[in-house]
Amino acid sequence: MVGAPGAGKGTQATLLAERLGLPHVASGDLFRENIKHETPLGRRAREYVDSGALVPDELTIELIADRLGRPDANEGAILDGFPRTRPQAEALDKMLARMGGRVAAALYIDVDREELVHRLSGRWICSVSPTHVYHEVARPPKVAGVCDIDGAALMQRDDDKPETIRARLHKQLPPMFEVVDYYSERGVLSTIDGDRPVAEVTDQLLHAVTSPAK
Numbered sequence: 001m002v003g004a005p006g007a008g009k010g011t012q013a014t015l016l017a018e019r020l021g022l023p024h025v026a027s028g029d030l031f032r033e034n035i036k037h038e039t040p041l042g043r044r045a046r047e048y049v050d051s052g053a054l055v056p057d058e059l060t061i062e063l064i065a066d067r068l069g070r071p072d073a074n075e076g077a078i079l080d081g082f083p084r085t086r087p088q089a090e091a092l093d094k095m096l097a098r099m100g101g102r103v104a105a106a107l108y109i110d111v112d113r114e115e116l117v118h119r120l121s122g123r124w125i126c127s128v129s130p131t132h133v134y135h136e137v138a139r140p141p142k143v144a145g146v147c148d149i150d151g152a153a154l155m156q157r158d159d160d161k162p163e164t165i166r167a168r169l170h171k172q173l174p175p176m177f178e179v180v181d182y183y184s185e186r187g188v189l190s191t192i193d194g195d196r197p198v199a200e201v202t203d204q205l206l207h208a209v210t211s212p213a214k
């Protein structure tokens, strides 16, 4: 699965995994699981995570290979959160080839950049109780700018402001487009319109998996 933050990749990966009976392998979850169970790979990953550093690609690839080697992934898996760069995509292909597998389909959930900004920047928090959280799209308050629970004013954190989100996407999107191009060159890319309702996106994804792009 390929998509920008806010494109609904995680949600769709979960739905797709259920419908196809395949495990949903999210790289972030793999780190957490292995660290929690103190596996040898998890102990190595912990050093990076604890120091706030990025886990190196080689180690992430090892973690994914380890996960794909489990029996429930015999028929395949839905990979989510990796690869995020072209070198990672190349490394993934090499690893899969060693295991006798391949990327059968790269599913790109395409969402308009300003729609991403809208989705990601829609979070508003109660100025009195920060646990009262709203979202312009997903969970709007009854009256705009006012907390349903206590009537206090709603405010936006800097991290959730459109200009912050725009700057973040400006950095995150170019490497993702390289991944999209990489799979397009290999003839396995399907582009799905992620501006559609969730159920429609799921249907399109299922269709793309069962009749992969040529």
Ligand SMILES: [Zn+2]
Residues within 6 Å of the ligand: 126, 127, 128, 129, 132, 147, 148, 149, 150, 151, 152
């Ligand atoms: Zn409140």
